[in-house]
Amino acid sequence: xxxxxxxxRTRVKLLRxxxxxxxxxxxxxxxxxxxxxxxxxVRRELINLSKAGIIATISExxxxxxxxxxxxxxxxxxxxxxxxxSSVLYPELRALLMKSHMLGEQSLVEEFKNADDVxxxxxxxxxxxxxxxxxxxxxxxxxxxxxxxxxxxxxxxxHGAQVRYTVLSVREYSERKQLMDRFLYAVLDAPHAVAIxxxxxDRV
Numbered sequence: 759x760x761x762x763x764x765x766x767r768t769r770v771k772l773l774r775x776x777x778x779x780x781x782x783x784x785x786x787x788x789x790x791x792x793x794x795x796x797x798x799x800v801r802r803e804l805i806n807l808s809k810a811g812i813i814a815t816i817s818e819x820x821x822x823x824x825x826x827x828x829x830x831x832x833x834x835x836x837x838x839x840x841x842x843x844s845s846v847l848y849p850e851l852r853a854l855l856m857k858s859h860m861l862g863e864q865s866l867v868e869e870f871k872n873a874d875d876v877x878x879x880x881x882x883x884x885x886x887x888x889x890x891x892x893x894x895x896x897x898x899x900x901x902x903x904x905x906x907x908x909x910x911x912x913x914x915x916x917h918g919a920q921v922r923y924t925v926l927s928v929r930e931y932s933e934r935k936q937l938m939d940r941f942l943y944a945v946l947d948a949p950h951a952v953a954i955x956x957x958x959x960d961r962v
Contacts, residue, residue, distance in 0.1 A: 768795050769803045774917055776813060776841040777855050778884060783816055785836040792920065804839055812851065814842040862917050867953045869909045875900040877928055877957050882950035884919060891948040892941060895923040898931045898957070928957070 771793050775784070786804065790797045807813045816838035842848070863885065870876045876899040883894030897906055903925050910921050926934070934942045 766803060768793060768799050769806065771795075771917070772800070772803050772807065773812070773851065774855060774919065776839075777852060778919070780841045780843060783838040783840050785838050787836075789839075794915075808839070810847070811842055811845045812847055813839050816840055862913065863953075866909070866913050869912075870897070870901070870954060873901050873905055873909065876954055878931065878952070879954035880945065880950050880952055882945055882948050883922060886949040886951060888948040888950065891950075892944055893922045893924050895921055896945055897923060897925045898928060900927065901925065931957075 772789065775789065775792055786797060786800055789804075790800050793800060804813065808815060863881065867879065870879050876897060878896070878898035880896040881894070882888050882896070883891045885894060895910075906923065906925050910923055913919070914921055931942070
């Protein structure tokens, strides 16, 4: 949808990445890996977004500060880019991308509803801005991991995001919950959104 408005799918994916981590510095090859597109396409869109004032090129002094705090000695040689939150377009773009993200989540939920027997679907991590969580999505039910992988891959390709997820059977979920499993409660105690829950219905 947004690629028709902006004229480029790569540009939309870049915007989603920059707005998802608005304070983070990115370099070209890192963005190329995240988007899985040709480096020339990324460079071209970075130039376009820079000219529009939506992203900023980080100065050599700032890059040196970043590199000093990094374990990678080569980072100081890279040119970095960051979202320009002072841009006059920032509020409108942020609102538009948030609406698009919400629509993407809804389509993702529908995919799982139309799949096999999914009993519980929880969004956290990148979906709720819970940066300390070990995963972004928990899927509980009889759905095959191959089916989940396909749904997630399609979402990642469309939205330029990487989704960490875990699939558990109902039995595994119940056992882990009873044992106060540290991993599971790291997910349940973090900010999260429950999209599907038929387990609650069974408990009534």
